[in-house]
Amino acid sequence: MNQRHAEIGLLLAAAALPLVLQSFGEDYYIGFATRLLIFALAATGLNFIVGYGGMVAFGHAAFFGIGAYAVALLMAAGLFSAWLAWPLAVGAAALAALLIGAVSLRTRGVYFIMITLAFAQMIYYSVISLKFAGGDDGLPLARRSTLAPLDLANDATLYWVTLALLAACLFALQRLAASRYGSALAGLRQNETRMEAIGYPVRHIKLVCFVVGAAVAGLAGALLANQNGMASPSQLYWTQSGMLLVMVILGGVGRRYGGVLGAIALLGLEEVLGRVTEHSHFYVGLALLAVVLFAPHGLAGLWARQK
Amino acid sequence: MGTTEVTALLEIAGLKRHFGGLWATNGVDLTLEAGEIHALIGPNGAGKTTLIHLISGALLPDAGTLHFAGADITRCNMHERVARGITRSYQITQIFPQLSLLENVRLAVQARRRDWGSSLRFWRPASADVQMIAEAGDWLGRVGLAAAAGQLAGDVSHGERRALELAMALATRPRLLLLDEPLAGMGPEEAEHMTRLIAGLRKHAGPPQVFPGPQGGERRAATLSGGAFNGEQTVLLVEHDMDIVFRLADRISVLVAGRIIASGAPAAVRENQEVRRAYLGDEL
Ligand SMILES: Nc1ncnc2c1ncn2[C@@H]1O[C@H](COP(=O)(O)OP(=O)(O)OP(=O)(O)O)[C@@H](O)[C@H]1O
Ligand SMILES: [Mg+2]
Numbered sequence: 164m165n166q167r168h169a170e171i172g173l174l175l176a177a178a179a180l181p182l183v184l185q186s187f188g189e190d191y192y193i194g195f196a197t198r199l200l201i202f203a204l205a206a207t208g209l210n211f212i213v214g215y216g217g218m219v220a221f222g223h224a225a226f227f228g229i230g231a232y233a234v235a236l237l238m239a240a241g242l243f244s245a246w247l248a249w250p251l252a253v254g255a256a257a258l259a260a261l262l263i264g265a266v267s268l269r270t271r272g273v274y275f276i277m278i279t280l281a282f283a284q285m286i287y288y289s290v291i292s293l294k295f296a297g298g299d300d301g302l303p304l305a306r307r308s309t310l311a312p313l314d315l316a317n318d319a320t321l322y323w324v325t326l327a328l329l330a331a332c333l334f335a336l337q338r339l340a341a342s343r344y345g346s347a348l349a350g351l352r353q354n355e356t357r358m359e360a361i362g363y364p365v366r367h368i369k370l371v372c373f374v375v376g377a378a379v380a381g382l383a384g385a386l387l388a389n390q391n392g393m394a395s396p397s398q399l400y401w402t403q404s405g406m407l408l409v410m411v412i413l414g415g416v417g418r419r420y421g422g423v424l425g426a427i428a429l430l431g432l433e434e435v436l437g438r439v440t441e442h443s444h445f446y447v448g449l450a451l452l453a454v455v456l457f458a459p460h461g462l463a464g465l466w467a468r469q470k
Numbered sequence: 471m472g473t474t475e476v477t478a479l480l481e482i483a484g485l486k487r488h489f490g491g492l493w494a495t496n497g498v499d500l501t502l503e504a505g506e507i508h509a510l511i512g513p514n515g516a517g518k519t520t521l522i523h524l525i526s527g528a529l530l531p532d533a534g535t536l537h538f539a540g541a542d543i544t545r546c547n548m549h550e551r552v553a554r555g556i557t558r559s560y561q562i563t564q565i566f567p568q569l570s571l572l573e574n575v576r577l578a579v580q581a582r583r584r585d586w587g588s589s590l591r592f593w594r595p596a597s598a599d600v601q602m603i604a605e606a607g608d609w610l611g612r613v614g615l616a617a618a619a620g621q622l623a624g625d626v627s628h629g630e631r632r633a634l635e636l637a638m639a640l641a642t643r644p645r646l647l648l649l650d651e652p653l654a655g656m657g658p659e660e661a662e663h664m665t666r667l668i669a670g671l672r673k674h675a676g677p678p679q680v681f682p683g684p685q686g687g688e689r690r691a692a693t694l695s696g697g698a699f700n701g702e703q704t705v706l707l708v709e710h711d712m713d714i715v716f717r718l719a720d721r722i723s724v725l726v727a728g729r730i731i732a733s734g735a736p737a738a739v740r741e742n743q744e745v746r747r748a749y750l751g752d753e754l
Contacts, residue, residue: 343594344592345596365549
């Protein structure tokens with residue numbers, strides 16, 4: 164009950180943020196906050212795969228990028244409606260995950276890390292070699308998607324839509340984790356051999372998890388293309404996968420809000436440090452080291468210990 | 471059921487499997503009859519566990535066939551075999567250490583029902599299915615663990631974990647139960663408890679005995695009747711302790727170096743010269 168109240172309180176505070184920022188004339192930060200939420204969404208998808216499914220995947224950028232490119236390409240082809248383009252972007256990411264997962268899930272451990280990375284890099288190099296996808300320069304959006312009756316051209320509206328989608332995804336994933344399917348995932352994390360022995364189709368269960376996490380990243384990608392005004396190759400690059408993984412570790416692997424906390428902490432830290440020093444990456448690295456050493460369950464774990 | 475006709479539940483023919491240059495299973499022919507407790511004995515490294523792997527589908531054979539209840543299952547994977555009614559235990563304990571005993575067994579019940587694949591599987595909380603949880607509690611009671619239902623599986627004793635594994639295997643309601651050294655590493659008391667549990671699986675007539683629990687007795691009997699305890703439970707038991715083998719087994723097969731060198735009623739196997747030479751020698 165208490166937790167529910169805290170969650171609703173936080174959600175309302177987050178919803179009020181653009182109004183506060185506007186009243187202070189800091190409109191720039193609405194865009195920044197939207198970015199935070201978008202990365203929180205992508206990292207939440209990855210956290211579902213890594214933390215709930217127990218699969219350390221190093222190719223999440225592929226699904227994030229596919230979502231963005233799907234929106235950009237559809238727009239280039241004349242489809243502006245978010246009602247159509249965003250579900251298609253999610254579907255494209257899910258389909259890619261289905262194919263990649265079906266192959267990759269035959270391996271495990273380090274091999275799984277390597278093969279997901281390899282697939283993601285293949286997609287990266289394919290996309291930058293495609294003229295119609297903008298090559299190295301990426302693909303600009305003519306304007307933001309239309310989401311009638313809402314006007315996404317308004318920064319605050321895009322922020323609210325992103326917030327609503329993040330909240331909805333968090334809620335749905337939470338339901339999923341507590342469902343019978345989720346209990347099978349929990350069993351898999353602890354003992355795959357035993358799950359097999361009592362008759363679970365282990366690889367199918369993992370594949371579903373992989374696809375769900377990727378679909379969430381696809382949605383985040385669609386949002387990022389709108390926020391950035393373009394789909395860019397850097398979104399597909401392996402460093403992006405690494406960054407998302409860092410967010411999950413920082414926030415707390417397998418924690419409900421691990422992805423959200425990690426994204427806010429990492430991007431927030433970069434933003435703040437970027438203002439005072441040129442070596443912000445160094446200090447971000449130090450911060451990560453500190454978390455890994457002193458808070459092995461991430462920021463979410465610290466929080467839980469306080470209580 | 472009234473007939474006493476013996477029917478083959480599992481038929482293994484010419485089964486082979488190698489690891490590198492070693493034929494761990496080297497031409498095994500074996501028939502398990504419905505309702506029997508069949509003991510598989512043999513020295514260390516004889517290939518007993520490998521044979522269990524091959525029957526359960528954890529390994530696929532290089533040659534030979536497996537027929538279960540008339541159907542060819544040679545290429546079936548593990549979960550297909552569980553669905554057909556073959557469930558195994560492991561020589562080394564395999565549990566979910568961070569889950570309660572109840573949740574351990576509930577996962578097995580859920581696996582059997584296969585309704586985690588229904589339309590509600592992704593949305594409805596697992597904790598809302600009281601019937602499934604009650605059934606899991608019944609199975610725990612059946613192996614004497616009702617009082618420990620809420621404890622984490624990682625926190626209970628070795629003997630209790632082995633009993634938990636039996637409850638999980640039974641909760642899938644197998645027609646054929648494969649037990650790989652279920653008494654390994656147990657003290658005398660725990661071993662005696664487990665032996666009684668296994669003996670209780672044989673030709674069990676009438677409604678099952680259930681330990682008293684929080685739920686009403688009638689429903690409990692309803693959930694447990696049929697399935698595992700209708701006298702159809704066939705068991706393949708790997709065990710080293712000869713006293714227990716002779717106490718439990720209807721038939722015994724002796725595996726040496728990947729081959730079955732003798733198979734038959736306990737008395738006959740005990741008298742078999744080849745078996746005495748190869749294996750039982752000093753024990754009898
Ligand atoms: N995965 C494997 N790779 C290589 N060799 C193996 C493998 N599994 C088993 N073996 C070998 O196959 C032979 C049979 O092993 P298995 O475990 O089936 O014997 P066992 O009869 O169960 O022995 P124990 O009584 O010690 O449990 C042994 O020589 C073993 O070393
Ligand atoms: Mg063995």
